Amino acid sequence: MLSIGTLAKRTGTKVQTVRYYEQIGLLPEPGRTEGGQRRYGDSDLDRLAFIRHARQLGFTLDAIRELLDLSDNPGRSCADVDRIAHRQLKEVEVRITRLEALRKELKRMLGECSRDTVADCRVLEVLRDHAACLTDHGQGA
Amino acid sequence: MLSIGTLAKRTGTKVQTVRYYEQIGLLPEPGRTEGGQRRYGDSDLDRLAFIRHARQLGFTLDAIRELLDLSDNPGRSCADVDRIAHRQLKEVEVRITRLEALRKELKRMLGECSRDTVADCRVLEVLRDHAACLTDHGQGA
DNA sequence: CTTGAACCTCTACCTACTGTAGCTTGTAAG
DNA sequence: CTTACAAGCTACAGTAGGTAGAGGTTCAAG
Numbered sequence: 001m002l003s004i005g006t007l008a009k010r011t012g013t014k015v016q017t018v019r020y021y022e023q024i025g026l027l028p029e030p031g032r033t034e035g036g037q038r039r040y041g042d043s044d045l046d047r048l049a050f051i052r053h054a055r056q057l058g059f060t061l062d063a064i065r066e067l068l069d070l071s072d073n074p075g076r077s078c079a080d081v082d083r084i085a086h087r088q089l090k091e092v093e094v095r096i097t098r099l100e101a102l103r104k105e106l107k108r109m110l111g112e113c114s115r116d117t118v119a120d121c122r123v124l125e126v127l128r129d130h131a132a133c134l135t136d137h138g139q140g141a
Numbered sequence: 142m143l144s145i146g147t148l149a150k151r152t153g154t155k156v157q158t159v160r161y162y163e164q165i166g167l168l169p170e171p172g173r174t175e176g177g178q179r180r181y182g183d184s185d186l187d188r189l190a191f192i193r194h195a196r197q198l199g200f201t202l203d204a205i206r207e208l209l210d211l212s213d214n215p216g217r218s219c220a221d222v223d224r225i226a227h228r229q230l231k232e233v234e235v236r237i238t239r240l241e242a243l244r245k246e247l248k249r250m251l252g253e254c255s256r257d258t259v260a261d262c263r264v265l266e267v268l269r270d271h272a273a274c275l276t277d278h279g280q281g282a
Numbered sequence: 283c284t285t286g287a288a289c290c291t292c293t294a295c296c297t298a299c300t301g302t303a304g305c306t307t308g309t310a311a312g
Numbered sequence: 313c314t315t316a317c318a319a320g321c322t323a324c325a326g327t328a329g330g331t332a333g334a335g336g337t338t339c340a341a342g
Contacts, residue, residue, distance in 0.1 A: 156289085
């Protein structure tokens with residue numbers, strides 16, 4: 001049986017985060033010692049490792065909840081799992097596209113700035129006047 | 142003089158967001174009507190447009206605060222502005238790199254899944270076993 | 283003068299955690 | 313067996329950057 005600290009260390013998680021996952025129902029309530037300290041088994045370790053890995057791949061906690069539910073029903077079609085992963089892929093691709101547009105605009109902005117006082121700063125000028133932008137960077141960050 | 146709703150509409154901001162910016166000191170407290178409603182002038186419009194544009198380029202509110210301060214001192218060197226914009230560019234590039242690694246891993250994961258039940262799902266298997274990953278996607282999301 | 287859209291304040295909520303305060307438990311050394 | 317102290321406990325507050333709603337007031341058009 002593992003203490004919360006050991007579990008956290010083994011999965012690269014912070015202790016508070018483990019308790020947080022329990023609080024939001026992502027991890028089951030573990031057994032306790034007589035004194036009230038949490039004690040974990042191997043299934044908890046596996047589950048937490050799964051969660052952390054999925055988080056590293058950018059899945060939201062809600063998506064992870066779905067994946068864990070699916071994982072608990074081995075007989076079901078894996079189409080749902082596929083759907084969730086595809087959705088995640090799409091989200092990642094959207095974010096990449098958007099960030100690439102930002103990169104382009106920032107580079108252009110920086111490339112044009114040659115004067116030396118704020119009064120003539122091209123960067124500030126671009127920020128002041130959206131119309132000076134070439135790329136669309138409309139929604140969200 | 143503009144009402145908060147008009148100001149919001151002209152800058153593509155929500156009314157609550159305008160009040161939020163005022164609350165955190167990013168926008169100055171505007172004049173009020175006798176009845177207590179906010180009334181804005183052109184300088185507020187410019188300032189808010191600047192903020193929104195910088196937000197669209199991914200600058201944090203703290204960075205924007207710095208940029209606005211610099212913008213208010215036209216005689217200063219624009220090196221500081223450059224530094225902030227460069228930092229932002231670097232952050233964007235880091236995020237792109239990271240997301241590209243995620244995309245690669247997600248694609249690989251999805252490409253390998255051909256079985257049809259959750260029990261054999263390659264996606265879940267990869268999530269269960271970090272060692273099955275090729276790419277490093279260690280820190281943050 | 284009436285109506286109702288738009289405004290007001292205040293508070294709570296979102297994601298995914300992280301940090302702190304003040305107290306208790308577990309464990310290893312002496 | 314006692315003591316020291318790391319690690320655990322709960323509860324609450326805070327982070328970024330807003331968003332949503334309740335419950336009440338004001339403005340402006342007709």
